[in-house]
Amino acid sequence: xxxxxxxxxxxxxxxxxxxxxxxxxxxxxxxxxxxxxxxxxxxxxxxxxxxxxxxxxxxxxxxxxxxxxxxxxxxxxxxxxxxxxxxxxxxxxxxxxxxxxxxxxxxxxxxxx
Amino acid sequence: xxxxxxxxxxxxxxxxxxxxxxxxxxxxxxxxxxxxxxxxxxxxxxxxxxxxxxxxxxxxxxxxxxxxxxxxxxxxxxxxxxxxxxxxxxxxxxxxxxxxxxxxxxxxxxxxxxxxxxxxxxxxxxxxxxxxxxxxxxxxxxxxxxxxxxxxxxxxxxxxxxxxxxxxxxxxxxxxxxxxxxxxxxxxxxxxxxxxxxxxxxxxxxxxxxxxxxxxxxxxxxxxxxxxxxxxxxxxxxxxxxxxxxxxxxxxxxxxxxxxxxxxxxxxxxxxxxxxxxxxxxxxxxxxxxxxxxxxxxxxxxxxxxxxxxxxxxxxxxxxxxxxxxxxxxxxxxxxxxxx
Numbered sequence: 001x002x003x004x005x006x007x008x009x010x011x012x013x014x015x016x017x018x019x020x021x022x023x024x025x026x027x028x029x030x031x032x033x034x035x036x037x038x039x040x041x042x043x044x045x046x047x048x049x050x051x052x053x054x055x056x057x058x059x060x061x062x063x064x065x066x067x068x069x070x071x072x073x074x075x076x077x078x079x080x081x082x083x084x085x086x087x088x089x090x091x092x093x094x095x096x097x098x099x100x101x102x103x104x105x106x107x108x109x110x111x112x113x
Numbered sequence: 114x115x116x117x118x119x120x121x122x123x124x125x126x127x128x129x130x131x132x133x134x135x136x137x138x139x140x141x142x143x144x145x146x147x148x149x150x151x152x153x154x155x156x157x158x159x160x161x162x163x164x165x166x167x168x169x170x171x172x173x174x175x176x177x178x179x180x181x182x183x184x185x186x187x188x189x190x191x192x193x194x195x196x197x198x199x200x201x202x203x204x205x206x207x208x209x210x211x212x213x214x215x216x217x218x219x220x221x222x223x224x225x226x227x228x229x230x231x232x233x234x235x236x237x238x239x240x241x242x243x244x245x246x247x248x249x250x251x252x253x254x255x256x257x258x259x260x261x262x263x264x265x266x267x268x269x270x271x272x273x274x275x276x277x278x279x280x281x282x283x284x285x286x287x288x289x290x291x292x293x294x295x296x297x298x299x300x301x302x303x304x305x306x307x308x309x310x311x312x313x314x315x316x317x318x319x320x321x322x323x324x325x326x327x328x329x330x331x332x333x334x335x336x337x338x339x340x341x342x343x344x345x346x347x348x349x350x351x352x353x354x355x356x357x358x359x360x361x362x363x364x365x366x367x368x369x370x371x372x373x374x375x376x377x378x379x380x381x382x383x384x385x386x387x388x389x390x391x392x393x394x395x396x397x398x399x400x401x402x403x404x405x406x407x408x409x410x411x412x413x414x415x416x417x418x419x420x421x422x423x424x425x426x427x428x429x430x431x432x433x434x435x436x437x438x439x440x441x442x443x444x445x446x447x448x449x450x451x452x453x
Contacts, residue, residue: 048163048167
């Protein structure tokens with residue numbers, strides 16, 4: 001389920017191909033959380049998409065899997081779907097939220113004093 | 114200006130060699146990020162928002178050295194993440210110094226005293242701790258979103274200076290910065306005994322929590338003009354005077370996005386230290402396949418519109434000093450007189 005603050009977190013666009021797949025890969029590349037890549041053979045890889053190249057002779061994504069050390073390269077053609085399963089680490093940490101926490105901490109501190 | 118003569122000479126001969134070879138695109142400073150992990154979560158930073166398993170990874174020293182050799186830049190800046198959290202930071206720095214690279218280790222200094230006491234670093238003209246200081250205590254602690262960090266950084270600076278290390282500061286300025294408070298900050302840093310200060314306006318990272326306080330161009334000119342138009346003789350800046358004059362609105366520079374190439378866990382970052390539009394597997398691939406014309410103020414790229422950050426414009430300033438008599442004379446005059 002997505003929310004305004006986490007617009008992609010939890011999103012499952014379903015089976016993808018062509019331009020729709022390329023578009024979702026772009027969003028996965030921009031996403032600061034893990035995704036689950038479903039491959040054409042049905043296997044799944046959970047990890048962080050840190051790179052993609054749609055203009056290469058064989059377009060590919062590069063992923064750091066949650067359970068691996070080295071990056072994994074997967075051709076676009078081998079991807080059936082991408083689910084945004086991990087927490088978006090760039091969301092929910094707004095400056096306004098920090099200011100609120102800071103003011104609250106100060107208030108607690110001054111009451112303690 | 115406070116850049117040591119040997120460093121100036123190294124940079125000057127390097128730039129002149131590139132110009133003689135008619136090499137229009139050359140790197141000046143390698144931004145080497147051995148890890149993304151940090152012990153702070155600053156509001157203006159967009160560098161550390163990754164899943165835990167990515168934050169736990171880091172480059173090996175061998176990967177770092179291979180990148181340094183491949184790039185060939187005379188200076189290496191080690192930001193991050195917090196480089197003092199990198200387990201092999203002592204060995205990495207020693208290897209870079211052995212290769213006569215001028216190293217700026219960019220740190221928030223929370224761990225500096227502890228690491229110095231462990232004895233993992235040796236003083237060298239090639240090594241400078243570049244301590245992140247975004248202003249006086251109140252402003253700095255607010256910028257790093259944690260109280261007490263300013264005092265820890267000052268303690269680290271004192272310890273490094275006491276042990277004979279080169280120490281500079283790096284300061285990012287945001288909208289709302291007070292010129293008077295910043296001038297007080299310059300006094301305080303020089304009183305501490307740092308070799309020089311580096312200044313830059315912040316960049317509006319798309320992943321940074323705080324999107325509201327980044328400086329736009331006109332405001333940058335106004336702020337830097339107010340701060341620097343009548344500089345005290347005691348203030349030393351460890352950067353190109355032409356870059357500071359650019360921030361004051363005295364030069365109209367274009368970005369040099371390849372000037373400070375970035376290497377990290379993901380590879381060679383396109384196109385620059387600030388934007389993440391993909392990664393190349395080699396430095397050669399980065400230089401040859403990036404569409405450079407799509408970046409910079411004049412390109413019309415919305416992401417570059419207000420950017421005046423040091424990593425894009427300081428290389429332009431350095432190149433300008435060797436590209437024209439006007440640039441050379443302005444650099445010499447500012448270096449000798451301290452006037453901007």
